[in-house]
Amino acid sequence: MFLSRTLPMILVFVMGIIGFSLYFIPHPAARQFENTLSQWSIAIGSFAIFLAITSLIRRYINNIKRGKDVFYSIVALVALFGMAGLGLFAGIDEKSLFQKIFINVNVPLDATMFSLLAFYVTSAAYRAFRARNVEATLLLVTAVVVILGISTIGDTQVWLRKTAEWIMNVPNLAQKRGILIGVGLGVIATSVKIILGIERNWMGG
């Protein structure tokens, strides 16, 4: 009980107070301590990748055991171990095979996957965007103006480009700013709840 609940709660509280207080102490020793804690956080956080990789490997091994997607699971495992091995033992500098594979395989795959969303987003918009009421009409009209304004049509129709620019820089900015202020308040409230032990969902069951 102490190790699984009480100690983590004490640790959250102590680290929370330290993290909060350091912001207000301009002394070089405090800055140095803050840097050290940041480095420790990076080091501790980076070890979480073991969890991710272990869970991925376990999933693919289970697939192979159950005879489900065997070939594809082997492809994924070979790619994972091959890429990790190359990076660990042959280095990650710009001219390495590791970076060449990343640039010529990962980057095109990534870009193509995201580019496919263009089709799905358009098809979803066609089905979902109907001018049913004032709000939906505004959303539709704004999206169309922005799309046309920042495309090549905007080069010939200057008023369209200027309108799109104005929408992006004024109402869009105001909306984002309002949401950001709300998010900021939410972050503060949640952080206080975590530090004081009111919010305990992070401990799981």
Added chain:
Amino acid sequence: MPAILTWLISWKTLAAILTLAIMSFLYKENPFYRFAEYLFVGLSAGYGFAMTYHLAMKPNLLRPFIIPLLQRIHILGGEPLPINWWYIIPTFFALCYLSVIVPKYSNIIRLPFAFLLGLGSGMAIPRSFQAAILEQLWDTILHPKGYHGYVDMSEKYGWSLTLVVVSAIIIFVSVLAVLAYFFFSKPHKGAYGKFARFGIIILMIGFGASFGSTVMARFSLLIGRLMFLLSWISGFPH
């Protein structure tokens, strides 16, 4: 080597084949797409692991503590590195992650989470207040002399001073309206309700603009991939 073979056995051809494999999903799910998909997952995980090792683990934990420690107990050789004993603390927390391997002690994994979450939350409070609230309010407030944050609009987009001033007022009122919409402690009735409704209108305009720019970003990616395929085909030796 014949030109056609040089063209075929190249990184560009590999990238083009994988691009076509992903695009084949537009027809329907098929073995080529699945191959590319699993390859992508595996490579990305391997890439992430190697990069994390080199950029995060090695400089922040292995070099200051673990490697020198292993040298001292003669497991590793090489030029002896100075040891920083304070790093025993993050090493302990990092090793706690491995407790998931033994289900009986898996609760220990809460300790590194507690360290990160506590420190992150403590640091987030003043920083979030500064960046997400004070800075945003400062840029929204109308200034008697000039218009903070909007002067660059007239320079960048050639807006007239009148448009800059009107825009500044619209932003000021709109931010308040959006905040009013999200404030649920007061019923949205009467004048306040109308003001909150104006907030919804601003939100819808913002969502429309975000949607439009997202669509354009996806299309520019698609155009990029199509241009890449064209350049690959045009490299075919005649």
